Amino acid sequence: MDDREQGYDLSTGQGLIACPRCDALHVEEEMDPGETARCIRCASVLAKPRDGAFAQLIALSFTSMVLLVGAVFFPFLEVSTMGFGNASSLFDVALAFAEGVLLPLVLAVLAMIIGLPIARAFLLVYTLAPLAQGRAPYRHAARAFRWSEIMRPWSMAEIFVIGTAVALVKVAGLATVQLGPAFWAFCALIFVNLASRAFMCQTSIWDAIEDAGLRTEFDDASRPEAGG
Amino acid sequence: MSVLDPDHAGPVPTAHRAGLIGCHSCGRVWPAEHQRCNRCGAHLKPPDRRGLQAVWAWWLAGLIAYIPANVFPMMRTQTFAGLAGNSEATIIGGVIELIHHGSYDIAIIVFVASIIVPVGKFIAIAWLATVAGRPATIEQAHMRLKVYEVVEFIGRWSMIDVFVVAILSALVQLGFVASIHPGPAAVSFAVSVAFTMLSAQSFDARLIWRGLPLRSKSD
Ligand SMILES: [Zn+2]
Numbered sequence: 001m002d003d004r005e006q007g008y009d010l011s012t013g014q015g016l017i018a019c020p021r022c023d024a025l026h027v028e029e030e031m032d033p034g035e036t037a038r039c040i041r042c043a044s045v046l047a048k049p050r051d052g053a054f055a056q057l058i059a060l061s062f063t064s065m066v067l068l069v070g071a072v073f074f075p076f077l078e079v080s081t082m083g084f085g086n087a088s089s090l091f092d093v094a095l096a097f098a099e100g101v102l103l104p105l106v107l108a109v110l111a112m113i114i115g116l117p118i119a120r121a122f123l124l125v126y127t128l129a130p131l132a133q134g135r136a137p138y139r140h141a142a143r144a145f146r147w148s149e150i151m152r153p154w155s156m157a158e159i160f161v162i163g164t165a166v167a168l169v170k171v172a173g174l175a176t177v178q179l180g181p182a183f184w185a186f187c188a189l190i191f192v193n194l195a196s197r198a199f200m201c202q203t204s205i206w207d208a209i210e211d212a213g214l215r216t217e218f219d220d221a222s223r224p225e226a227g228g
Numbered sequence: 229m230s231v232l233d234p235d236h237a238g239p240v241p242t243a244h245r246a247g248l249i250g251c252h253s254c255g256r257v258w259p260a261e262h263q264r265c266n267r268c269g270a271h272l273k274p275p276d277r278r279g280l281q282a283v284w285a286w287w288l289a290g291l292i293a294y295i296p297a298n299v300f301p302m303m304r305t306q307t308f309a310g311l312a313g314n315s316e317a318t319i320i321g322g323v324i325e326l327i328h329h330g331s332y333d334i335a336i337i338v339f340v341a342s343i344i345v346p347v348g349k350f351i352a353i354a355w356l357a358t359v360a361g362r363p364a365t366i367e368q369a370h371m372r373l374k375v376y377e378v379v380e381f382i383g384r385w386s387m388i389d390v391f392v393v394a395i396l397s398a399l400v401q402l403g404f405v406a407s408i409h410p411g412p413a414a415v416s417f418a419v420s421v422a423f424t425m426l427s428a429q430s431f432d433a434r435l436i437w438r439g440l441p442l443r444s445k446s447d
Binding site for chain 2: 010011012013016017018019020021022023024025040041042044046077079088093096097102104105106108109112113142143145146149153154156159160162163164166167169170171172173175177202203206209210
């Protein structure tokens with residue numbers, strides 16, 4: 001078949017990529033850093049490799065880990081009312097709720113603002129660290145990266161910052177509330193996330209995982225690949 | 229990436245028409261009988277209307293949870309000396325209170341995040357799930373994809389009000405003059421937002437394009 005010579009195979013799907021938004025088939029090609037590939041039918045971005053993206057993403061992930069740990073233990077808000085001043089970190093607040101009926105809500109909120117972002121940063125480092133050094137990926141790299149993508153919409157640091165701002169306006173007349181370092185850590189996190197999104201190209205990462213010869217744990221789950 | 233089959237002026241080649249199946253998670257293409265993507269481990273789902281059942285199930289669950297979220301109070305406020313009295317505020321009550329305080333900008337943020345966005349999302353997802361797979365022109369398909377992307381992007385922002393309640397109730401731990409407790413609506417609202425996010429995520433955008441005519445008129 002001359003399909004093979006063109007670098008793709010219409011019977012096994014080798015070398016092809018389907019747009020996740022509209023299913024249009026594209027032939028995978030090497031791209032230069034800085035290029036952006038868009039779907040011919042729906043114009044969704046298919047790939048946008050950036051120079052040194054893996055190293056940047058690792059650095060940004062470490063930055064967000066540091067910021068998130070700081071956000072847990074440094075004071076978040078400081079209230080001064082009637083001569084009393086009191087600073088409290090998210091950790092203190094969580095402990096105070098530890099034995100209430102509201103525990104599930106508190107846990108869900110903490111997961112969305114702290115737990116999932118930290119987990120995502122960790123999974124991304126786990127996936128990319130060997131790839132950035134040109135070594136073979138760790139065993140669970142594929143699963144780790146897929147989970148980090150599943151968690152993406154559920155980590156809500158930027159929404160939390162807006163929520164805090166709204167809450168402060170609501171209590172503005174009743175007490176003086178000062179923002180602590182943990183609040184500014186969340187603000188910084190918004191910018192780290194924006195930068196991370198600019199470097200993130202899922203297609204390049206999947207290709208890198210595959211090209212680095214990952215023996216996935218899924219191989220035995222479905223039938224052997226023809227010609228693979 | 230390049231166009232498959234660029235010389236041929238026929239319909240856009242899709243994985244489905246080629247007897248293949250594309251992975252929604254990583255884009256890799258497999259023979260249609262594959263159940264699981266060998267590269268990323270995601271389950272491979274063909275783009276057909278059966279997948280809409282999950283969309284409708286989460287949609288309905290979200291709608292049911294949204295009703296108590298509006299009826300019950302988001303939070304209960306008790307002032308220690310009873311100065312401002314005790315009060316309970318629903319979502320809409322909280323917005324009205326903000327308007328009375330004169331903070332119109334914040335009132336608008338809360339109103340949009342807690343009422344306009346959730347209601348708009350219910351309507352948009354129901355509409356997308358109804359028209360998905362039906363015949364459409366290319367312009368309509370582009371419009372539907374745009375609507376879907378807006379729903380996907382904006383859905384998370386409804387969580388603002390949940391965070392507001394969480395912060396306000398945490399303030400009591402800081403020696404605040406009033407004690408504020410989250411009401412039952414805070415939980416059901418959070419659950420409703422989560423369910424509608426799952427509903428939007430279950431929607432397969434590829435269905436939008438399935439209803440297009442196989443050939444455009446110029447062929
Ligand atoms: Zn996949």
